[in-house]
Amino acid sequence: MDQQYTPLAQPILYRILDANLDRTREGLRIIEEWCRFGLNSGELAEECKHLRQEIARWHTMTLRSYRNTTDDPGTELTHPQEEQRSGIEQLLQANFCRVQEALRVLEEYGKLYHPEMGRTFKQMRYQVYTLESRLLAHERHKVLQNSYLYLVTSPGEKLFAIVEAALQGGLTLVQYRDKTSNDEIRLKTAQKLCQLCHRYDALFLVNDRVDLAVAVDADGVHLGQDDIPIQLARQVLGPQRLIGRSTHSPEDMKRAIQEGADYIGVGPVYETPTKAGKAAAGLEYVRHAVKNSTLPWFAIGGIDMNNFDDVMATGCERVAVVRSIMNAEQPTLVTQYFLSQLHRVRNLRTHKVLPN
Numbered sequence: 001m002d003q004q005y006t007p008l009a010q011p012i013l014y015r016i017l018d019a020n021l022d023r024t025r026e027g028l029r030i031i032e033e034w035c036r037f038g039l040n041s042g043e044l045a046e047e048c049k050h051l052r053q054e055i056a057r058w059h060t061m062t063l064r065s066y067r068n069t070t071d072d073p074g075t076e077l078t079h080p081q082e083e084q085r086s087g088i089e090q091l092l093q094a095n096f097c098r099v100q101e102a103l104r105v106l107e108e109y110g111k112l113y114h115p116e117m118g119r120t121f122k123q124m125r126y127q128v129y130t131l132e133s134r135l136l137a138h139e140r141h142k143v144l145q146n147s148y149l150y151l152v153t154s155p156g157e158k159l160f161a162i163v164e165a166a167l168q169g170g171l172t173l174v175q176y177r178d179k180t181s182n183d184e185i186r187l188k189t190a191q192k193l194c195q196l197c198h199r200y201d202a203l204f205l206v207n208d209r210v211d212l213a214v215a216v217d218a219d220g221v222h223l224g225q226d227d228i229p230i231q232l233a234r235q236v237l238g239p240q241r242l243i244g245r246s247t248h249s250p251e252d253m254k255r256a257i258q259e260g261a262d263y264i265g266v267g268p269v270y271e272t273p274t275k276a277g278k279a280a281a282g283l284e285y286v287r288h289a290v291k292n293s294t295l296p297w298f299a300i301g302g303i304d305m306n307n308f309d310d311v312m313a314t315g316c317e318r319v320a321v322v323r324s325i326m327n328a329e330q331p332t333l334v335t336q337y338f339l340s341q342l343h344r345v346r347n348l349r350t351h352k353v354l355p356n
């Protein structure tokens, strides 16, 4: 592999290759740690390890012997953003970016070193793009699986303050729902909410609007029965974003599962002014979901602290609310209350104190 290209370029070329082989291995190691300890995904961790091993094969003693860290001006160059990360998502994104850039360098300069190197690193760059997509999808599904409370927002002056207060209370799933504003406002609001949610490592979905979800790089979209088909939304959003579907009957549920939704809404449990004129599907439909839903599902519609125990008595384990949090005097406390009750019921069921 240590084939000489031109005597003059060799030390420079070797230093470039050494530095970028190091960069890819380090970046992949950081990603691998998250796959292993954060996501508990042996499969993804194994893929990172495999890539690192493949890279190590090219990182020969000869290339390493050209390293000269003391004279490298690049070691002093850091960007302020490198010193702070707002959350795991940003940390992963920064490291994927670093790995992909370094792979591109290896692909180009590698051509001057060995004909096989350019091809290998080109292939690896595409493998890393796919890994990034799979990891993102895995990450989103994992947060969804662990989310038991879902806040669906309503417009208002205190929107951002309320959502942040709920996030501080431990909320991990937020849907932006605004049926009245114009698109300019919707876009700006969705952008801000998306950033806010991601700062707290919470998922951010957009109600109805696939285009807005893509525009702000949201984690997914929530579609009603009258919105576009799931297959079409999937084509636009790709496999790594989440798609939720409202269901109001056993037939809706069956169809949403068949069509590939990632989660469903089950309701309205009670009649609610938030969706005035819509008849309640009732607790009977919630019981149907307990027995039949193979997807994560959220009971929604008129749920508050007073009727929460009745909803949970059906066997339900996830709820979505609008007014209970958006109209609360203390959204952090209400969020904490819901989350602690949802956790308590799950614990009692696990220990068979309550029936499943």
Ligand SMILES: Cc1ncc(COP(=O)(O)OP(=O)(O)O)c(N)n1
Binding pocket: 150, 152, 175, 177, 207, 208, 222, 223, 224, 225, 227, 244, 245, 246, 247, 264, 265, 266, 275, 298, 300, 320
């Ligand atoms: C979690 C969740 N479930 C159901 C709905 C209702 O969606 P949809 O039927 O599309 O009605 P609108 O919200 O668009 O009025 C939801 N938004 N979220």
Ligand SMILES: Cc1nc(C(=O)O)sc1CCOP(=O)(O)O
Binding pocket: 152, 246, 247, 265, 266, 267, 268, 269, 272, 273, 274, 275, 300, 301, 302, 303, 320, 321, 322, 323, 324
């Ligand atoms: C937006 C929405 N969708 C529903 C459904 O059943 O699909 S019920 C609902 C409104 C939920 O608001 P609140 O918590 O204020 O009652």
Ligand SMILES: [Mg+2]
Binding pocket: 207, 208, 222, 223, 224, 225, 227
């Ligand atoms: Mg809708």
